[in-house]
Amino acid sequence: MNLDADVAVIGLGAWGSAALWQLAARGVSVLGVEQFQPGHAHGSSHGTTRMFRTACLEHTGLVPLAQRSLTLWHELENAAGRPLFDPTGGLLMGPADGHVVSGTIDAARTHGIPVEVLDNTALAQRFPAHANLPAGHVGVWEPTAGLLAAEDTVRAAVEVAQRFGAKVFTGTRVTEIDLVADGVVVRTPARDLRVRQVVVTTGPWATKLVPGLPLDPVRMPMTWFRPTGDAEPFALKNFPVFIRELGHDGAIWGHGWSDGETHDVKLGLEDGGRDFRSIDPDHAGHAVTPGDWSKLTGLLTDAVPGLTTLPTSVTTCMVTRTPDKQFLLGRPGGDRRLVLGVGCGGHGFKHASGIGEALADIVLGRDTRCPLTFTDPDRFR
Numbered sequence: 048m049n050l051d052a053d054v055a056v057i058g059l060g061a062w063g064s065a066a067l068w069q070l071a072a073r074g075v076s077v078l079g080v081e082q083f084q085p086g087h088a089h090g091s092s093h094g095t096t097r098m099f100r101t102a103c104l105e106h107t108g109l110v111p112l113a114q115r116s117l118t119l120w121h122e123l124e125n126a127a128g129r130p131l132f133d134p135t136g137g138l139l140m141g142p143a144d145g146h147v148v149s150g151t152i153d154a155a156r157t158h159g160i161p162v163e164v165l166d167n168t169a170l171a172q173r174f175p176a177h178a179n180l181p182a183g184h185v186g187v188w189e190p191t192a193g194l195l196a197a198e199d200t201v202r203a204a205v206e207v208a209q210r211f212g213a214k215v216f217t218g219t220r221v222t223e224i225d226l227v228a229d230g231v232v233v234r235t236p237a238r239d240l241r242v243r244q245v246v247v248t249t250g251p252w253a254t255k256l257v258p259g260l261p262l263d264p265v266r267m268p269m270t271w272f273r274p275t276g277d278a279e280p281f282a283l284k285n286f287p288v289f290i291r292e293l294g295h296d297g298a299i300w301g302h303g304w305s306d307g308e309t310h311d312v313k314l315g316l317e318d319g320g321r322d323f324r325s326i327d328p329d330h331a332g333h334a335v336t337p338g339d340w341s342k343l344t345g346l347l348t349d350a351v352p353g354l355t356t357l358p359t360s361v362t363t364c365m366v367t368r369t370p371d372k373q374f375l376l377g378r379p380g381g382d383r384r385l386v387l388g389v390g391c392g393g394h395g396f397k398h399a400s401g402i403g404e405a406l407a408d409i410v411l412g413r414d415t416r417c418p419l420t421f422t423d424p425d426r427f428r
């Protein structure tokens with residue numbers, strides 16, 4: 048068949064934009080298709096910032112991927128000519144035997160990441176906004192943690208990919224992918240696109256193109272609050288990226304203000320999947336109600352006093368859960384025409400550049416630089 052490119056990447060959020068960049072940078076003939084515009088606010092990759100950590104408490108196997116991703120984020124900054132990563136360091140706090148602290152220490156020990164354990168007195172001195180940790184709770188300081196730009200990172204990856212020759216179709220929804228004998232027909236309302244292989248990075252929309260995947264998209268709010276008094280303890284350098292386990296109440300995450308203007312502090316609930324509802328991504332319901340912040344505000348009064356009791360801003364986002372919270376990366380059933388990069392689990396932005404590289408390796412039939420057996424898309428069959 049006459050080809051439009053060798054490879055099509057469908058969906059240019061954090062993962063697809065990185066795959067497009069990595070494929071184009073290797074000289075692969077590649078096109079990308081996005082139903083909205085890069086950096087839009089309808090999927091999983093918006094909301095200004097994302098937290099980056101290398102001591103990944105979600106799975107020790109993610110640590111090499113995070114480390115590689117950091118190198119690639121710096122490469123993207125250089126290629127795009129603007130900063131995308133702010134190395135703030137980060138705090139992982141909670142009961143010493145809780146999943147946040149023990150998962151972080153386990154990942155750090157396994158991979159030799161230098162972390163520092165702080166008791167609640169030391170924490171209160173260095174980070175006054177976290178002064179009221181209960182007895183028995185500690186903090187782990189991870190110096191390599193930081194903050195990634197969200198929308199701008201996606202836009203930068205698409206821009207750099209285009210400079211390397213990638214063709215990009217925006218405002219174009221793929222309605223179907225047809226795996227045919229000699230490749231793939233990517234159907235859009237305007238025209239069909241013919242390629243040898245397709246990379247599906249459609250985030251919460253994945254099962255619309257590849258039915259039957261074990262994916263559950265959930266709606267998740269992001270909330271911003273303003274300090275009621277002195278804003279300095281909530282500046283990013285004093286209130287760097289953190290996850291704090293509160294015992295039976297789950298965990299909160301967030302970071303301080305950094306733009307010097309609004310002083311707004313971003314906060315959210317970890318693993319909102321326990322509370323937040325499964326959705327159809329085409330009908331996600333972006334209108335917000337008090338139900339989107341009331342559980343969090345109830346926790347903040349004790350956990351992080353000194354902030355407004357109502358959020359100053361709320362927006363919604365989506366997370367795509369898998370049964371084991373790990374990603375689906377690879378060729379389902381070994382199909383030589385189809386590569387999946389889906390199932391973000393709510394912790395996938397930091398890894399997007401490394402995932403883009405891994406997807407490019409898989410397309411090219413190479414071993415991935417970081418071992419990724421735990422993300423095999425066939426593991427639930």
Ligand SMILES: Cc1cc2nc3c(=O)[nH]c(=O)nc-3n(C[C@H](O)[C@H](O)[C@H](O)COP(=O)(O)OP(=O)(O)OC[C@H]3O[C@@H](n4cnc5c(N)ncnc54)[C@H](O)[C@@H]3O)c2cc1C
Nearest residue numbers: 058060061062082090091092098221250364391395396397
């Ligand atoms: C509130 C919240 C906070 C988070 N915090 C963090 C964090 O601090 N650190 C971290 O590492 N991760 C975090 N995450 C997770 C992270 O944001 C996601 O893992 C990541 O954004 C996933 O990106 P994606 O490319 O898979 O999905 P998306 O960004 O949703 O991209 C999928 C893209 O595919 C497009 N698309 C879908 N279907 C089609 C189609 N048929 N045709 C064309 N285009 C299509 C969509 O429009 C979209 O652009 C958070 C997530 C949420 C919701």
